[in-house]
Amino acid sequence: MLGLGRHGWFTLLGVVLLALNLRAAIVAVPPLLPDLQVDLDLDRGAAGLLTALPVLCFGLLAPFAALLGRRVGVELALFAAMLGIVLGSLTRTLPHAGWLLVGTAIIGAGITVGNVLLPSAVKQHFPGRPGLATGLSTAAMTTGATVAAAVSAPLAYPLGLGWRGSLLALGGFACVAALGWLPQVRRRHHAPAPPPPRSGGRILRSPVTWQLALFMGTQSMLYYTVLTWLPSMLRDQGVAPTRAGAALAVLNLLGIGTALVVPTLAVRRPDQRGLALVVAAGWAAAVLGLLALPTWYLLWTVLAGLAQGASLGLVLTLLVLRARTPGSARQLSGAVQSVGYLLSAAGPVLVGALRDATAGWRVPLAAMAAVTAVMATSALGAGRDRQV
Structure with a gap:
């Protein structure tokens, strides 16, 4: 109907799945913070790092994310970003506060790669319909954040998963995104080098x-x-x-x-x-x-x-x-x-x-x-x- 073809629709689905994970692992934490602080004996300054660390990654690692896209290709870098979110979600459930911070930093790095390279993937795969893909990815990113905020506490308490199980379940959805994006990895578009800054x-x-x-x-x-x-x-x-x-x-x-x-x-x-x-x-x-x-x-x-x-x-x-x-x-x-x-x-x-x-x-x-x-x-x- 929109002239995308079967392959185009599968690619668009992959873009949406990627975007769903670009905020969810961050937004899932705040509803669980009071119990997480008690369990790990964290003061509120340290607890604030669980949101601050990904934001620091956004500011510090963006140039390296662009470099990764130029070296290994946009598609493979985005696949690695989803695996990074999964790895970070696993790491932050380990039984020490230090691992929580390490896992959060890994998640922040993965999300930074997604933030930087997803627009490039949209431009490569949807040159004729960038508005459709951009609009859907933006809506998906917000939807992922909204759902994560709404369900992280119910997963932890009424369902009995605890804060670790809740964070792991929501972070693990990046596995689904990685599988949905896997067919694109063999295409390997490389991000263009930036022009000299004059x-x-x-x-x-x-x-x-x-x-x-x-x-x-x-x-x-x-x-x-x-x-x-x-x-x-x-x-x-x-x-x-x-x-x-x-x-x-x-x-x-x-x-x-x-x-x-x-x-x-x-x-x-x-x-x-x-x-x-x-x-x-x-x-x-x-x-x-x-x-x-x-x-x-x-x-x-x-x-x-x-x-x-x-x-x-x-x-x-x-x-x-x-x-x-x-x-x-x-x-x-x-x-x-x-x-x-x-x-x-x-x-x-x-x-x-x-x-x-x-x-x-x-x-x-x-x-x-x-x-x-x-x-x-x-x-x-x-x-x-x-x-x-």
Whole structure:
């Protein structure tokens, strides 16, 4: 019907299976954190590393993921990425906290390879229908995160698998993706080498780059911090683990709509400062609501879910709008995302440490509210009609 052919449909299925695993193994952890901390005697700062480590991998390992795709081929690298997620899921169930961190880092490396090379696979295999494959892979990535958040606690508790069994079951789904992708491995497309960076210095010297990096970093910091600690906040209020996991699923699910709508709004105007401030205000309302009226957590979760999708969609759109050429867009995107992910990785760890130091969530939430103020300030520069 869409002109893909039988082989094209099998390839598209493989892409969707890959994308389902690019967030699930991370999002499965937060609903289980309180029990995991007790079992392994982890403080909250160390527990925050379970989300921070994959984000660090996103920032640090992306160039190496691209190099792997050029050396062994995109298809084989993506197959190895799924096996890495399986290996990491097995490793983090071993009976020591150190193995938990090692396994999480392996998972982060596998997901980084998937993040970097899946768009290249889409371009290679679907040159005539990149929109279809990109849309389905984006929806699959969000679906995987939503399902993982919703089922990790029920797998651990009502079904009796425990946190290790739950994480292993969800991480093991990467085996299915590896098998679904296996027929593509023999095709071996190699990722192209990047062009020589002729304007990299100018990119890094531009104030626009750093304003975008700060906007990217703060919105990502807020998302990964809420992703990590929202279930623990709710469980400290007496909310059941399964309901806390369901709230996290709602957070991820609601971002789909705003991630699609906000870019359309952004490209229709030359200046995006007003839109960026509205997005920052949505984050501020969600964080301040959790601070002032925590029993209304469903409302604040809805606001945070809408804000996270909007902020991600906006920052990715700004990376395109602020670049003059395709070459500068690649360099700008690489610089902004590397700096932004490295900055955002500090959020879950610092908020966890603040929770331990103050024995409550008021100070950590106040710190997150301060981050929303920084986000709004950077939005004034990032949203201005200027180009690198």
